[in-house]
Amino acid sequence: MTTEATPLRIVVADDERMVRTALCSILNAEPDLEVVGEATTGAEALSVTRSLRPDIVLMDVRMPQVDGIRATEQILSAMDEPPRIIVVTTFENDSYVYDALRAGASGFLLKRAGADELIDAVRLVARSDSLLFPSAVRSLAAAYAGERATRAEADRLRARLSDREAEVLRLMAAGLSNAEIAERLFLGAATVKTYVAGVLAKLGVRDRTQAVVAAYETGFVSPS
Template identity: 50%
Template sequence: MNDISVAIADDQPLILAGLRMVVESQPDMRLVGEAGDGAQAVALARATSPDVMLMDVRMPGMDGIQATAGILAAGVTTRVLMLTTFDVDGYVYDSLRAGASGFLLKDTGPEQLIAGIHTVAAGDMLLAPVLTRRLIEGYVHRRRVVEGRPGPLAQLTDRERDVLRAIADGLSNVEIGRRLFVSEGTVKTHVSRILAKLGLRDRVQAVIAAYEYGLVEPGRPGA
């Protein structure tokens, strides 16, 4: 497997230095650049196309959420992992809606950050256990579409709905296959079709859609 190319965007030199040390300590990671604000982060992503961008939420000028949307709009394949010291509901939800692939607090330990970079680089979603799921559920519950109103989920087959529920439970493709008694390849096909039908970028946005459209209930067992 090729090295994971990583870029960092943060306006605090001390935080930037700490993140740099973590990335450079890993033999399978390569730091390709640093940015001090959102505009620089977008320019850096366009210039270097890193696999993963560690993005601070609050930065002067263009913030991390706007920068994430800008990276997505630029067509860059970079996956954004948001980092912040603020556990505010709106930051989590808006970050993921902008196209981020995950969200962690800055007091996360180095081991968890490294694992998070690997997770995001592999194309999976990263929802910090307990904190992020709680924030997403609470925020999405307040923004829920009117129950009974026709929505995009009508496009999905019954099996695709089952897969989407499992994604919302945080299951991997292998785990979904075990739950539904199908192969991992079949699950991947269902996931691809779900994302295409709903116009979603990745599994993170699929989780949000599952809650928004009422397919799963916040706080239910297994969620």
């Protein structure tokens, strides 16, 4: 006898009702996805998320009262086991998006994205074995991270990692998935997963997006 896997539980936070309705309709049509709550402000997103404890939050980056950046920070600091957060935005090359990633968001999605792209993004972020839209993250890093980097910060980050972990982090920052890193380094998938977990632990971050942001922020990896 087989049992169906528990669907990923999702909260949708956006101040536009039509946007929320569209997102909920797309997600609820998938058997492995379930929207369990909605929010119209960042403050409400925090309350709903703490109450319902979803796996994923789709967070509009610009909302009244408390914006998506602040709401992301509050959710991640208020919960022992917070959900992964995908910020939803109108513009790709936006400092708000990069600030949201720095605040702890696991990825971002454009509001003009199609249904398939939305569904794939939610599943990928939940799985967390590759970076969501790596080329876009690199573009954001090139625009906003370089000015903050110093050589001393890069050296301090490097000192925390073994040679192999440093190599893995560089490949993560280049946008490679665990499977692609395994192929590049001639390692098993389980071994790469162990190295990635080691990188996250040593950098004190919760997912690969935050590790990649740290790599760019410190200058350990150059946006160019």
